[in-house]
Amino acid sequence: MTMLDAKIPNGPIEKKWSEYQATCALVNAANRKKMTVIVIGSGLAGGGAAAALGELGYHVKLFCFHDSTRRAHSVAAQGGVNAAKNYQNDGDNVYRMFYDAIKGGDYRSREANVYRMAELSVRLIDTCVAQGVPFAREYGGSLGNRSFGGVQVERTFYAQGQTGQQLLMGTNSAIARQVKAGRIERFSRHEMLDLVVKNGRAIGVIVRDAITGEIERHAAHAVVLGTGGYAKIYYLSTMAMGCNATAAWKAHKRGAFLANPSFVQVHPTSLPALGKHQSKLTLMSESLRNDGRIWVPAKSGDDRSPEKIPDSERDYYLERKYPAFGNLTPRDIAARAAKEQIDAGHGVGPMRNAVFLDFRDAIAQHGREIIQSRYGNLFGMYQKITGIDAYVTPMLIAPSPHFTMGGLWVDYELMTTIEGLYACGECNFADHGSNRLGANSLLQACVDGYFILPSTIGNFLSGRIKEPLYSTDDPEFDQAESKAREDIQKLLSIKGRQSVDYFHRTLGATLWDCCGISRSRESLNRGIEQIRDLREQFWSDVNITGGAYEPNSELEKATRVMDFLELGELMCIDALHREESCGAHFREEYQTKEGESLRNDEGFSYVSAWQHRAEGEPILHKEPLSFEAVNVMTRNYK
Amino acid sequence: MELNLRIWRQDGPDTPGQLVNYHLDNADPGMSFLEMLDAVNEQLINNGERVIEFDHDCREGICGSCGMVINGRPHGPAQGSSTCQLHMRSFQNGDQITIEPFRASAFPIIRDLKVDRSAFDRIIDSGGYISTNIAAAPEANSILISKDEASNAFDAAACIGCGACVASCKNASAALFTSAKVTHLVNLPQGKVERSTRVVQMVDQMDTEGFGACSFTEACEAVCPQQISVNHIAQMNWEYNRAKLGM
Ligand SMILES: Cc1cc2nc3c(=O)[nH]c(=O)nc-3n(C[C@H](O)[C@H](O)[C@H](O)COP(=O)(O)OP(=O)(O)OC[C@H]3O[C@@H](n4cnc5c(N)ncnc54)[C@H](O)[C@@H]3O)c2cc1C
Ligand code: SF4
Ligand code: FES
Numbered sequence: 001m002t003m004l005d006a007k008i009p010n011g012p013i014e015k016k017w018s019e020y021q022a023t024c025a026l027v028n029a030a031n032r033k034k035m036t037v038i039v040i041g042s043g044l045a046g047g048g049a050a051a052a053l054g055e056l057g058y059h060v061k062l063f064c065f066h067d068s069t070r071r072a073h074s075v076a077a078q079g080g081v082n083a084a085k086n087y088q089n090d091g092d093n094v095y096r097m098f099y100d101a102i103k104g105g106d107y108r109s110r111e112a113n114v115y116r117m118a119e120l121s122v123r124l125i126d127t128c129v130a131q132g133v134p135f136a137r138e139y140g141g142s143l144g145n146r147s148f149g150g151v152q153v154e155r156t157f158y159a160q161g162q163t164g165q166q167l168l169m170g171t172n173s174a175i176a177r178q179v180k181a182g183r184i185e186r187f188s189r190h191e192m193l194d195l196v197v198k199n200g201r202a203i204g205v206i207v208r209d210a211i212t213g214e215i216e217r218h219a220a221h222a223v224v225l226g227t228g229g230y231a232k233i234y235y236l237s238t239m240a241m242g243c244n245a246t247a248a249w250k251a252h253k254r255g256a257f258l259a260n261p262s263f264v265q266v267h268p269t270s271l272p273a274l275g276k277h278q279s280k281l282t283l284m285s286e287s288l289r290n291d292g293r294i295w296v297p298a299k300s301g302d303d304r305s306p307e308k309i310p311d312s313e314r315d316y317y318l319e320r321k322y323p324a325f326g327n328l329t330p331r332d333i334a335a336r337a338a339k340e341q342i343d344a345g346h347g348v349g350p351m352r353n354a355v356f357l358d359f360r361d362a363i364a365q366h367g368r369e370i371i372q373s374r375y376g377n378l379f380g381m382y383q384k385i386t387g388i389d390a391y392v393t394p395m396l397i398a399p400s401p402h403f404t405m406g407g408l409w410v411d412y413e414l415m416t417t418i419e420g421l422y423a424c425g426e427c428n429f430a431d432h433g434s435n436r437l438g439a440n441s442l443l444q445a446c447v448d449g450y451f452i453l454p455s456t457i458g459n460f461l462s463g464r465i466k467e468p469l470y471s472t473d474d475p476e477f478d479q480a481e482s483k484a485r486e487d488i489q490k491l492l493s494i495k496g497r498q499s500v501d502y503f504h505r506t507l508g509a510t511l512w513d514c515c516g517i518s519r520s521r522e523s524l525n526r527g528i529e530q531i532r533d534l535r536e537q538f539w540s541d542v543n544i545t546g547g548a549y550e551p552n553s554e555l556e557k558a559t560r561v562m563d564f565l566e567l568g569e570l571m572c573i574d575a576l577h578r579e580e581s582c583g584a585h586f587r588e589e590y591q592t593k594e595g596e597s598l599r600n601d602e603g604f605s606y607v608s609a610w611q612h613r614a615e616g617e618p619i620l621h622k623e624p625l626s627f628e629a630v631n632v633m634t635r636n637y638k
Numbered sequence: 639m640e641l642n643l644r645i646w647r648q649d650g651p652d653t654p655g656q657l658v659n660y661h662l663d664n665a666d667p668g669m670s671f672l673e674m675l676d677a678v679n680e681q682l683i684n685n686g687e688r689v690i691e692f693d694h695d696c697r698e699g700i701c702g703s704c705g706m707v708i709n710g711r712p713h714g715p716a717q718g719s720s721t722c723q724l725h726m727r728s729f730q731n732g733d734q735i736t737i738e739p740f741r742a743s744a745f746p747i748i749r750d751l752k753v754d755r756s757a758f759d760r761i762i763d764s765g766g767y768i769s770t771n772i773a774a775a776p777e778a779n780s781i782l783i784s785k786d787e788a789s790n791a792f793d794a795a796a797c798i799g800c801g802a803c804v805a806s807c808k809n810a811s812a813a814l815f816t817s818a819k820v821t822h823l824v825n826l827p828q829g830k831v832e833r834s835t836r837v838v839q840m841v842d843q844m845d846t847e848g849f850g851a852c853s854f855t856e857a858c859e860a861v862c863p864q865q866i867s868v869n870h871i872a873q874m875n876w877e878y879n880r881a882k883l884g885m
Contacts (some may be wrong), residue, residue: 052772067693068759070799071701087779123775132768132822132829134783134792158790165700169795173767175834180763188756211748240695277673278738282698373788381699384716384723450772499683501676546688550650550747554679554689556843 022319026460032057038220043072045425046226048449054178077164078158085119105433106583131170213549217472229404229426235508238399244560256416257609259429262575263405268334270400272354291362300345358394364550406563413456424448434583498543667727692751702798710800721865740805757847758857764843803858809850817874834881
């Protein structure tokens with residue numbers, strides 16, 4: 001085990017980033033043109049990085065598995081993006097925003113990064129508006145805000161319930177502009193299958209063209225991953241069907257450490273699974289919690305329709321247990337509280353796996369029109385999926401895996417433990433500790449890509465101006481390409497009895513059970529064993545039809561699930577080693593008498609960063625966390 | 639519920655395709671349309687056959703990946719829905735359902751129900767943006783935008799780029815898609831600077847890609863999952879004429 005150095009600049013927290021920028025090395029414009037950067041992922045993080053690097057004049061090769069850069073899963077974010085603009089004059093500023101994120105993350109994130117995220121939030125909104133993002137407005141024409149899960153100020157900017165889509169259209173237009181300028185080469189329907197590393201440095205990638213099936217080699221001076229989160233490992237989640245961990249996992253196997261992989265946020269307000277056919281869970285934005293009230297029948301097994309249950313027989317359990325924050329308690333607390341109610345038999349809906357989110361009182365207070373203007377598209381979406389009118393009947397909601405705080409370990413410059421390999425957005429571990437605050441991850445993805453990487457990559461590349469690109473004929477490329485081809489051949493030759501989806505669903509159910517909303521030594525050990533067995537079964541019994549050199553969506557799924565089957569085990573190992581409860585990581589053995597998390601700062605105030613080994617258990621490295629700008633406290637939302 | 643499906647199968651852009659019959663006897667009314675296709679594919683896998691290829695990702699109507707013609711109508715019978723938001727409760731037990739890809743010469747078929755919509759990206763590349771540098775933005779509240787302007791821009795910006803408008807159009811015109819971007823930007827003060835060059839470049843690109851001319855049948859609006867209004871096309875035409883006249 002080593003202690004990791006995050007290369008945090010010296011100086012007071014509010015000066016670190018400007019100090020860094022003032023002193024980091026630069027690449028001049030003439031030289032930038034000669035340097036190639038590969039960016040994997042076209043979401044807010046990767047897409048933003050590609051656009052910003054293109055603007056600087058680098059030659060950017062941008063890859064995504066989608067058929068268009070516009071479809072990255074950032075598109076699905078509903079609620080909004082935070083920024084410390086203090087337009088509402090309600091006492092917000094950069095420090096408060098930083099403090100909220102550190103506290104919300106339960107003191108398991110790195111101060112310097114979080115502060116920088118809050119600091120850059122202010123400029124982000126300027127950038128988005130200039131790109132044409134149609135944020136909500138006040139009557140006078142200024143920008144509108146709302147408050148969002150877990151904070152007491154209004155700092156969230158939003159565009160109806162489609163904030164992610166609108167931000168991504170902004171990013172996508174910035175990409176388009178660089179494509180037209182000839183600085184971004186766009187490779188849609190290309191999936192990264194491996195990273196090429198030579199002498200400890202990232203020199204390129206291996207990708208598969210999803211139409212021809214060809215395996216291609218691409219070389220670069222630096223590689224950026226912006227490949228998103230891995231919550232799809234649970235199969236049922238709010239992630240899109242294609243979300244995967246392959247790029248990050250392959251980088252991990254090539255030497256990049258993976259940090260806090262067990263920190264997974266479960267969102268309290270998704271739609272519940274309604275049957276076995278269910279392929280994904282749709283999120284109902286938690287902005288709904290601003291006006292909706294959450295309750296369950298006080299009597300377990302109460303089958304009356306919700307309208308018939310009088311207030312005196314309803315348990316508004318969040319308002320009861322957390323009077324200061326009520327329905328706006330942070331996600332982890334709200335999700336666990338919902339699970340508690342469901343486990344205690346108070347669950348509602350056809351599978352008794354849900355709680356009510358009720359707008360009766362908000363409609364009575366503000367009128368239907370106001371509620372419609374705030375959440376119209378969410379109510380419409382709910383009706384489309386369930387056939388139920390939520391203006392009349394309370395919504396059914398349930399917890400669902402949603403966001404992965406864990407990810408590739410990066411230093412202050414967003415560089416992984418492989419030189420020249422960067423990770424931005426949800427695929428890194430950086431800013432959310434053990435629990436992410438609502439509306440902070442669009443922010444993180446955007447500032448990583450737009451503002452941070454363009455500086456930090458320059459600092460790295462400035463020392464490499466004279467170095468030519470590595471040739472794609474290098475033996476390292478040969479080796480990585482053969483490995484990718486072998487994996488595919490092996491997968492296709494098994495011709496077993498079960499579909500890829502069967503394995504994905506089984507893995508997901510196992511993880512949800514053993515390494516989900518709450519975990520214990522017993523469940524995690526069981527999880528590890530079950531996942532090992534499942535992995536063995538996969539490699540002897542999976543059935544993939546179709547061939548390698550043609551469009552083959554089953555093969556695409558298989559290469560992703562094959563990596564999930566390895567990552568799942570590491571998630572359990574990480575959760576098992578962390579003998580404390582913090583944020584979204586709730587270990588049943590470590591709780592107070594009242595059932596609240598029991599954090600162990602003496603033993604676990606560090607980031608766990610795992611190193612892969614071809615044989616044997618992964619090696620744990622630690623990045624100790626020290627807090628200078630905040631006092632470490634116990635979270636208290638009562 | 640039981641379903642009789644006729645699904646378009648085609649190996650590649652240059653091979654002939656045909657409708658093939660499939661039977662599904664255990665569909666659930668609560669299933670989404672794509673989950674129903676998952677079930678068909680599961681049967682195919684069990685028989686060792688290659689699956690039906692189709693694009694999809696978010697399965698919540700926002701990424702624009704999915705899209706097929708269902709019983710002659712892009713995205714199927716529900717109003718204002720993409721294919722992934724359609725549920726089997728919209729169909730009856732025993733129904734025959736015909737499923738085909740979005741057809742247009744500017745959208746070549748890749749395989750089965752998967753088509754190549756990259757022409758849309760090239761239309762955006764041609765000028766569907768505001769030429770602002772990321773770090774060059776003025777303070778956000780220095781640009782005041784009325785609620786109406788913002789909401790008009792939003793209505794247009796809500797386009798998910800699915801291509802149903804093209805598939806529904808007898809001319810395979812991309813006018814609704816293109817106009818949505820044109821009006822999104824021109825409705826905002828910061829988008830007005832480049833209004834003339836933008837509209838001309840985008841309309842020209844649309845023609846270059848081989849999309850047909852708009853003859854205003856309004857079929858596109860009827861199938862658009864985001865209910866983008868054809869008024870945007872009228873505004874685009876006005877903007878185009880304005881630009882051409884040098885106004
Ligand atoms: C339903 C939902 C609602 C949300 N709402 C909010 C919200 O209101 N506010 C908020 O702040 N956050 C929200 N989030 C979280 C936030 O949207 C994400 O964390 C963020 O958008 C992630 O952006 P990203 O750029 O890191 O990844 P993504 O947008 O997921 O992009 C990943 C990209 O990587 C590509 N890719 C992945 N793997 C490969 C590979 N192997 N090869 C090639 N390309 C690959 C994909 O094609 C894609 O382009 C929400 C998340 C979900 C799921
Ligand atoms: S205008 Fe409507 S139908 Fe056309 S691409 Fe956009 S969302 Fe799809
Ligand atoms: S799958 Fe995303 S819109 Fe249908």
